[in-house]
Amino acid sequence: MDWRDWRSWPARITRLWRSSLQFRTVTITVALSGFAIALVGVYVSVSVGNDLFQSRLGQVELDSNRATAAAQGILDASDASDRVQVQSLLGSARSSISAASSSRIIAVFRVPGQDPSTAAPQDFSTFGESTSVISDELRGSVQGEPGKQFWQSVTLATDDGGEVPGIVVGSQLTVPVAGRYELYIGYNLGEAEATLFFVQRTLLFAGLILILLIGAVTWIVVRFVVTPIRVAAETSQRLASGDLGVRIPEKGADVIATLAKSFNGMADSLQSQIKELADLSEVQQRFVSDVSHELRTPLTTIRLAGDLLYDQRATFPPATGRTAELLHTQVERFELLLSDLLEISKYDAGSVDLETEPTNLVHLAEDAIDGLRSLAESKGTQLDLVAPGGHLDAEVDPRRIRRIMHNLIGNAIEHGEGKPIVVSVDSNATAVALSVRDYGLGMSQTDIGHVFDRFWRADPSRKRTIGGTGLGLSIALEDAAVHGGWLQVWSSPGKGSCFRLTLPRTAHGALTASPSPLPPDDAGIDTRDTGAARIVTGGHHA
Numbered sequence: 062m063d064w065r066d067w068r069s070w071p072a073r074i075t076r077l078w079r080s081s082l083q084f085r086t087v088t089i090t091v092a093l094s095g096f097a098i099a100l101v102g103v104y105v106s107v108s109v110g111n112d113l114f115q116s117r118l119g120q121v122e123l124d125s126n127r128a129t130a131a132a133q134g135i136l137d138a139s140d141a142s143d144r145v146q147v148q149s150l151l152g153s154a155r156s157s158i159s160a161a162s163s164s165r166i167i168a169v170f171r172v173p174g175q176d177p178s179t180a181a182p183q184d185f186s187t188f189g190e191s192t193s194v195i196s197d198e199l200r201g202s203v204q205g206e207p208g209k210q211f212w213q214s215v216t217l218a219t220d221d222g223g224e225v226p227g228i229v230v231g232s233q234l235t236v237p238v239a240g241r242y243e244l245y246i247g248y249n250l251g252e253a254e255a256t257l258f259f260v261q262r263t264l265l266f267a268g269l270i271l272i273l274l275i276g277a278v279t280w281i282v283v284r285f286v287v288t289p290i291r292v293a294a295e296t297s298q299r300l301a302s303g304d305l306g307v308r309i310p311e312k313g314a315d316v317i318a319t320l321a322k323s324f325n326g327m328a329d330s331l332q333s334q335i336k337e338l339a340d341l342s343e344v345q346q347r348f349v350s351d352v353s354h355e356l357r358t359p360l361t362t363i364r365l366a367g368d369l370l371y372d373q374r375a376t377f378p379p380a381t382g383r384t385a386e387l388l389h390t391q392v393e394r395f396e397l398l399l400s401d402l403l404e405i406s407k408y409d410a411g412s413v414d415l416e417t418e419p420t421n422l423v424h425l426a427e428d429a430i431d432g433l434r435s436l437a438e439s440k441g442t443q444l445d446l447v448a449p450g451g452h453l454d455a456e457v458d459p460r461r462i463r464r465i466m467h468n469l470i471g472n473a474i475e476h477g478e479g480k481p482i483v484v485s486v487d488s489n490a491t492a493v494a495l496s497v498r499d500y501g502l503g504m505s506q507t508d509i510g511h512v513f514d515r516f517w518r519a520d521p522s523r524k525r526t527i528g529g530t531g532l533g534l535s536i537a538l539e540d541a542a543v544h545g546g547w548l549q550v551w552s553s554p555g556k557g558s559c560f561r562l563t564l565p566r567t568a569h570g571a572l573t574a575s576p577s578p579l580p581p582d583d584a585g586i587d588t589r590d591t592g593a594a595r596i597v598t599g600g601h602h603a
């Protein structure tokens with residue numbers, strides 16, 4: 062994990078957002094409280110600014126009023142009559158304004174439109190570069206209403222070239238001999254502005270600290286709540302994956318404790334029910350296996366007696382002879398059924414041990430075909446073995462694989478309607494496959510779905526020569542699965558069937574693909590297109 066790689070940040074944050082309840086809660090809390098704090102901050106800052114301005118304005122108006130009154134007093138008390146006297150009179154009025162007000166920025170202009178008088182002193186201004194801030198509008202108001210005071214917010218230039226906010230207050234003075242003059246006093250609001258900046262800075266700083274604190278507190282609080290929930294989630298996950306003994310620690314009496322208690326109660330009842338079911342199914346399995354075992358001894362006796370009668374059937378009257386024959390075949394079927402039941406009950410009990418050894422599947426297939434040749438000949442069926450490629454050994458249990466082959470080839474002969482049967486063995490680096498292809502009756506789609514079910518037969522009335530217990534393919538499927546292999550079928554009514562067994566070459570190998578095709582190459586494309594044929598996989602799904 063490299064946090065310096067900023068391009069991966071959005072993806073990381075999205076993942077964190079989706080996976081962490083804590084992160085999501087803290088982010089939302091910080092964002093909302095940050096917004097609220099910003100709103101309050103702006104409100105406080107604006108109202109403090111307003112208040113500072115209003116109080117300074119009040120001061121300024123008082124100040125300028127006082128200064129103007131003092132100057133007018135000096136002017137009124139004078140009896141100056143010529144230009145020099147008026148000039149010096151205005152000078153002393155100016156110093157009295159400076160002395161009375163807290164400002165040194167003063168401008169005095171003669172109100173325009175009066176008789177030009179030689180005694181009238183010159184306009185002057187200490188506004189410097191800021192003289193232009195005295196707007197025509199303000200001057201108009203001052204000129205229009207003598208005896209009243211007007212103000213205006215302005216920006217004043219400072220000596221060092223900067224700018225500060227300020228206020229200009231204007232009023233009229235009446236100078237003896239010279240006539241009416243406008244007086245403007247400029248006040249610097251720099252100090253008030255500095256105070257406002259200070260307040261804003263403090264607000265910002267306090268706001269940031271507050272947000273951080275809120276984030277930290279939320280983190281801790283959410284942690285308290287989320288940790289038990291996380292424990293509950295993990296525990297339920299373990300329970301779901303089959304670990305029935307896990308429980309959530311129960312602490313306190315709050316809602317989390319209630320959750321833990323009810324969860325644990327649920328787990329308890331689940332565990333006891335599963336145990337009950339497991340016990341029950343164990344009892345059933347044992348029953349089936351016990352019954353099969355118990356039946357074996359009397360059956361052997363019946364078998365011996367039956368064989369004896371069968372051997373002597375020629376000496377019996379015809380009806381009795383037929384009964385002896387019937388007894389013989391049914392006892393044979395009974396024995397077969399019993400051994401199949403015993404086998405399947407072993408799989409159910411999970412007590413199946415594989416005895417693997419390096420085995421050549423081609424040899425095994427030859428054995429199986431040889432074993433069934435007489436049955437095939439009785440049906441007029443031709444059995445072919447096709448085995449291209451190298452004949453490498455596979456780690457399998459030969460007894461079980463022979464049993465699968467016997468079942469598949471036997472079924473093909475039974476349902477192949479005397480048409481040729483092709484058994485092919487093929488292999489690749491990781492797997493070996495055996496296909497049994499017949500061109501007989503085939504099966505419908507619904508039949509294919511049941512073909513591996515226990516005791517299922519497509520048509521129980523079909524004439525059977527061997528087997529016929531309906532357990533053959535179920536056992537074959539278990540045999541394939543215990544090897545980690547697949548048993549799959551393709552079939553189409555009237556076109557025959559193809560059963561394919563695929564096994565990993567090594568004992569614990571995993572299968573990804575089979576060396577032989579299914580549906581078989583000669584299945585015809587039309588059957589696949591119309592969906593008349595379907596592949597059903599038993600055991601480990603392909």
Ligand code: ADP
Pocket residue numbers: 468472473476477499501502503504512517518519520528529530531532533534535557558
């Ligand atoms: P059984 O002992 O009846 O052969 P299986 O489990 O071996 O039991 O087969 C179940 C049923 O599947 C058979 O009864 C038959 O109807 C059907 N079946 C199996 N193989 C074929 C096949 N090659 N062609 C058509 N139907 C088949």
